[in-house]
Amino acid sequence: MIEKMKEILGKVEADYADLRYETKQVARVTLSKKEVRNYGSTTGDGYVLRVLRRGGLATVCFTKPEQADQAVRRAVENADVLSAHQKEKKHIAPAEVVRATVKAPLLEDPRQISLQEKLALVKHYSDLLFAQPDIANVELYYNDVYRDKYFVNTEGSEINEELVTTKLVGAIISQVGELTQTARMAFGGSDGFQRVRNREEEALRQAKIASDLLKAEPVKAGAYNMVLNPDIAGVFTHEAFGHFSEADIIRDLPAMKEKMKLGTKLGTDILNITDNATMPGQLGYYKYDDEGVAVRKVKLMTAGVLTGRLHDRFTAAELGEPITGHAIAEDYRYPPIVRMGNIFIEPGSASLEELLSALGDGLYICDAMGGQTSGENFTFGASYGYVVKNGKLAGMIRDINIMGNLYHTLNSVKLVGSDFELSESGGCGKGQTNIRSCLGGPSVLFENLTVGGR
């Protein structure tokens, strides 16, 4: 494959060019109310060509090998259009030439397990959950995604890396009369099928939460002090801060770039934030990004001060900062953009009891249900929570969505827990989907976050 790709790249007249080809196989088993909805595997493949000519960088994605000449012509034309009309030319930051073959580090390879066995496992969880009180429906989605990526560039890099992601996620729906409530479970990771086995205890815990939520009170709207558990603190870190450490977002928002200069104090002294996709076993693990750059650990915030940013080779050149290896594409249909790998707040020293005691009166919020960023504002939903009175858990609450503002919220972090967990579901939908975007962290005490409610 590499030789074929070098042949295509050889036809490009440019200052720099790279070509990525990948195949993506997805094995999928989904069950809705005990009924099989999807069972099978699908395959797709395609190419992404990027050309840099006289400061113009253009991308052409194409599907068929016979489209290669057309793609080369179009990419060159597009790059020339950009070059002729761009006031600021694009430059590419220097990176090491890499020749490497990287196999996915798997304990139990999901590709070696039959679809029947996968179906049997999903049915097992479905039967288990349906047997629990108040459960009206269980939707389970199993998939394993195998991406076999080939990358070549005109500097001489030749890389073949495979990524295998295994996930079993579920929505557990409880019902009384017309009221339904949902709890979610998510097991998975980058190191194999064993991640989705033997998780019955956690599945049952979520079924109990779904049932308990039927009796929970909807949260009342207002501003609260609150402790977030590791899963939702991770979503906070991803939404409230992580996206603004992605250099392409900052590059495209000049007024924000001013506010987000490295060395700016944005958080409290106890706040340390890191992106580390090199940690083995976690969902976001990879070796080389989709520009062929080895990913590295980046300390994004140190004692509340901005100390690093996530980059591709073009944003690194533009901002004059080090490359980090964070150019990631969803798959063969997309050019890479800057993405988080595995972001978290570094743990502190407080136990959960100490966090709740320091909170006094407020909310204890647990498990994420998705989030979104828009400008300096962000929202995230929670699966469930508790009212806290005098440091003790009181009644359970539901329908929790939290909103905050980047510039204020990082300064409202008051105490950081000693616990540490990374999510097994992750995911991010910035333009493209990144199923391996990993997040997590410790439990964290915040002051004054806005909660929507009726």
Place this chain on the structure above:
Amino acid sequence: MEKLLKLATQAADQAEIFYNEKTMDELAFSDGKLVNCDSSLSSGIALRVIKNGRMGLAHTCNLLDREDFLRQALLSAENGMEVDFTLPHTRDLPRLELYNPAVEDVSKESLIAAGNRIISYIRDRVDAQVNVSFGYSTGSVGILNSAGTDLHERGSGFFTQAMLVFPGTGSGLLTFKTGRCPLDLEDADLDELVELFRLSKIEIVPPTKRLPVIFAPLSLYALLSRFEAAWSPVNIHNGVSPLCGKLGERIVSEKISLTREPFDLELDSASAFDAEGTPTRRLTLIDKGVFSAFPTDLNYAAKLNLEPNGCAVRQSLEWLPTANAVNLVLDPGDVSLEDMVSGIKEGILAQFLMGAHSGNVLNGDYSVGVSTGFMIENGRITGRVKDCMLSGNVYETLSNVEAVENKALNLGIHKLPALLCKDVSVAGK
């Protein structure tokens, strides 16, 4: 393709091939500077088979080995979903003019000139970050099946949009046009954007209380997505939808009428047939507040003992078709947006909401952040709202509709007017 269908028909009880191809170009300016000029050439094939009452699917981008591709689909059918429907024999459909050759004549130089004009026009009036983007495409889809259906449609698309970014943020104001041939933004569209931008310089954190809220067309996704979950035939079949057994009942204000319009050519998904080859038809889902129909595909129409109504869509070729209502048109009312604003003593105009995908969607609950919205005081817009959330339940909020705007905005996917709803829970100060 015909050879593949022949092979599949011999090996399975029923077979269907869905194929598509698309060429797309995008050009974008960020902060007044040209930054992107990219293209994509994509295509794919999905093979669906039904054997021994079970359904299977395979997908590929490059059909290299027909036998292997068919094997993959048959393997999928071994334990696939149990189904009891017959693929349709569809023919003699009306021919819709979905393709406009003017899209093929678009030159990048002309778009750059149009982009620069928009940027200059806005910057002559306000000092702001202006982003402009254009996209245009041509493509085709086709369906062949073992019942003899052989359908093919070719279409074109074009969009242009301008965004003014609030300083120091990533949110802002948007105006756009979408259709099947090149479209330009008019001065009146840009003047409106500039005027709102001037008003946005004052930032207001609203009080925490119940207030009237105008949901502008782009914010209505937060509400419509709750219906989408509720009228999904899967959730109705599974008995977990709040709309189960409610056909014929009033579920929202009588001011709300929502219709699927497959023949409105200005909308992106206009088509004479759906993703399974079933003929499409006009379908009123909510008629003056009454729940009157829900979208079905072949599979769930059979499971629910209904006629399929041509609402099957494919989110991608990797997935089996499912029923969903696209090309929705919400009937306009009789009040202009200006009159809605002038009638409010204290309230909010919500333009963009965030976090619409989280919360108890199936139940109809929403709790969303306002990323772009305006405070209305004594009948006029007094500033941009900050740090504010709106919450409620779609059935309750849309039972409290006081007015519907007198025109609908074409969003491409739907055409929607603004809605004024009273008594929405606002969380702010």
